[in-house]
Amino acid sequence: MTIRTRFAPSPTGYLHVGGARTALFSWLYARKYGGQFVLRIEDTDLERSSAESVQAILDGMKWLGLDYDEGPFYQTQRFDRYKEIINQLMEQGDAYYCYCSKDELETMREEQRANKQKPRYDGRCRHLTTPKAGVEPVIRFKNPIEGSVVVKDLIRGDIEFNNSELDDLVIARPDGTPTYNLTVVVDDIDMRMTHVIRGDDHINNSPRQINIFKALHAKPPLFAHVPMILGDDGARLSKRHGAVSVMSYRDEGFLPEALLNYLVRLGWSHGDQEIFTKEEMVNLFDIQDVNKAASSFNTDKLLWLNQQYIKVSSPAHIAEHLRWHLEHKNIDTSAGPDLKQVITLYQDRAKTLAEMVDSSRFFYIIPDSYDEKAANKNLTDKSLPLLEEMLVRLRDSKQWLAEPLHEQIKECAEKNDVGMGKVAQPIRVAITGNTVSPSLDITLELLGRERTLSAIEMAISWIKDQA
Ligand code: GLU
Numbered sequence: 001m002t003i004r005t006r007f008a009p010s011p012t013g014y015l016h017v018g019g020a021r022t023a024l025f026s027w028l029y030a031r032k033y034g035g036q037f038v039l040r041i042e043d044t045d046l047e048r049s050s051a052e053s054v055q056a057i058l059d060g061m062k063w064l065g066l067d068y069d070e071g072p073f074y075q076t077q078r079f080d081r082y083k084e085i086i087n088q089l090m091e092q093g094d095a096y097y098c099y100c101s102k103d104e105l106e107t108m109r110e111e112q113r114a115n116k117q118k119p120r121y122d123g124r125c126r127h128l129t130t131p132k133a134g135v136e137p138v139i140r141f142k143n144p145i146e147g148s149v150v151v152k153d154l155i156r157g158d159i160e161f162n163n164s165e166l167d168d169l170v171i172a173r174p175d176g177t178p179t180y181n182l183t184v185v186v187d188d189i190d191m192r193m194t195h196v197i198r199g200d201d202h203i204n205n206s207p208r209q210i211n212i213f214k215a216l217h218a219k220p221p222l223f224a225h226v227p228m229i230l231g232d233d234g235a236r237l238s239k240r241h242g243a244v245s246v247m248s249y250r251d252e253g254f255l256p257e258a259l260l261n262y263l264v265r266l267g268w269s270h271g272d273q274e275i276f277t278k279e280e281m282v283n284l285f286d287i288q289d290v291n292k293a294a295s296s297f298n299t300d301k302l303l304w305l306n307q308q309y310i311k312v313s314s315p316a317h318i319a320e321h322l323r324w325h326l327e328h329k330n331i332d333t334s335a336g337p338d339l340k341q342v343i344t345l346y347q348d349r350a351k352t353l354a355e356m357v358d359s360s361r362f363f364y365i366i367p368d369s370y371d372e373k374a375a376n377k378n379l380t381d382k383s384l385p386l387l388e389e390m391l392v393r394l395r396d397s398k399q400w401l402a403e404p405l406h407e408q409i410k411e412c413a414e415k416n417d418v419g420m421g422k423v424a425q426p427i428r429v430a431i432t433g434n435t436v437s438p439s440l441d442i443t444l445e446l447l448g449r450e451r452t453l454s455a456i457e458m459a460i461s462w463i464k465d466q467a
Contacts (some may be wrong), residue, residue, distance in 0.1 A: 003035030011053035014245035015060030039071035082178035097137035120167035136174035161207035200225040253352030315340035367433030402441040430459035
């Protein structure tokens with residue numbers, strides 16, 4: 001049997017981390033067993049679905065590198081097929097028209113509550129033989145009345161539901177459009193799904209869907225209901241806990257592999273190993289090993305993982321992602337130093353790529369303003385002659401390499417009888433706008449003669465303008 005799994009998001013918002021984790025688990029399971037992974041966009045709720053959300057899902061999948069073998073399929077393009085199945089269920093006697101109005105249903109539920117019963121549709125239209133004039137009916141599935149359904153869940157084990165607890169669910173709305181529980185089953189049959197891996201908010205849908213599978217003479221898939229993700233306060237992870245959309249993690253400077261690594265560990269572990277390459281994930285992951293309990297999102301841990309990935313990734317790989325961030329901030333890297341070399345200066349420290357952009361942008365943009373405190377301390381009348389002297393020394397320096405540049409700074413300090421910091425720090429402010437940079441000689445070597453001289457010239461004019 002070829003394993004076939006799917007990710008079936010409803011495009012009613014961005015791709016959030018919970019969805020991404022479900023997608024990752026489905027993807028890993030298919031990849032591990034040499035199966036296929038399908039992407040299906042469940043866009044039948046026309047009011048809540050949007051083209052932007054579809055795009056956000058596609059972008060998120062692409063950024064995470066979760067490639068699919070088939071799809072994206074769109075449910076809105078399959079209405080004819082759903083209609084066909086609804087008709088089939090009607091003809092088989094497994095579905096019926098229900099004419100109950102909202103008020104009638106509400107009164108029914110109130111009576112049930114008053115009698116201390118669980119509110120549920122009581123099947124009163126099951127045996128109607130004549131339509132009610134002037135009412136557009138819904139269509140309900142005839143759920144079996146007796147017996148029970150077992151959901152075979154690879155995470156939780158078998159979960160049994162009594163049919164007496166499941167009511168006849170609506171499979172078509174008055175306008176004939178199909179509902180979620182019907183479309184999912186039709187698609188899972190047509191797309192030959194062997195495993196349905198999804199959030200545990202769908203647990204109560206599964207027995208109902210299995211009954212529809214049975215009515216359609218199809219073998220139900222195996223299920224894996226993945227527990228939810230909680231925020232650090234124990235409540236279900238949501239926007240108020242900060243970033244939850246996958247793309248906002250990109251924007252904040254996370255590497256996709258760090259986020260994937262973080263997500264795989266949310267509810268799954270392999271001994272005490274924390275860092276997994278994609279290949280290791282594929283080899284070691286198994287859906288049976290996912291925890292039953294909910295897991296909590298921990299941003300500090302994600303940051304730590306990101307830092308580890310930044311540290312060990314090749315500069316060329318980081319450059320691919322960093323370039324996106326720089327372009328996004330309109331920073332043109334074509335005229336400045338090789339990005340890969342700049343990256344090596346920051347790899348050991350940066351927690352995010354956004355942080356790396358902030359600290360390295362001066363390599364590509366000469367600052368036109370300075371941090372006030374840094375300038376007040378370092379761009380002064382006293383530092384002016386030192387900067388002027390350095391301008392000449394650097395202009396004349398034969399070799400633009402860290403070591404001779406260091407010598408120039410040292411000689412200038414000695415000649416003027418000041419500490420090296422008194423020479424170095426004004427240059428640092430001139431080139432970065434602030435007082436932080438990697439080792440100055442290496443920084444200058446990378447920045448290049450032309451840019452260094454321009455920055456020092458600008459700082460000199462700035463000091464003169466202050467007078
Ligand atoms: N479209 C459903 C959702 O986004 C998922 C359905 C499923 O995986 O079966 O919650």
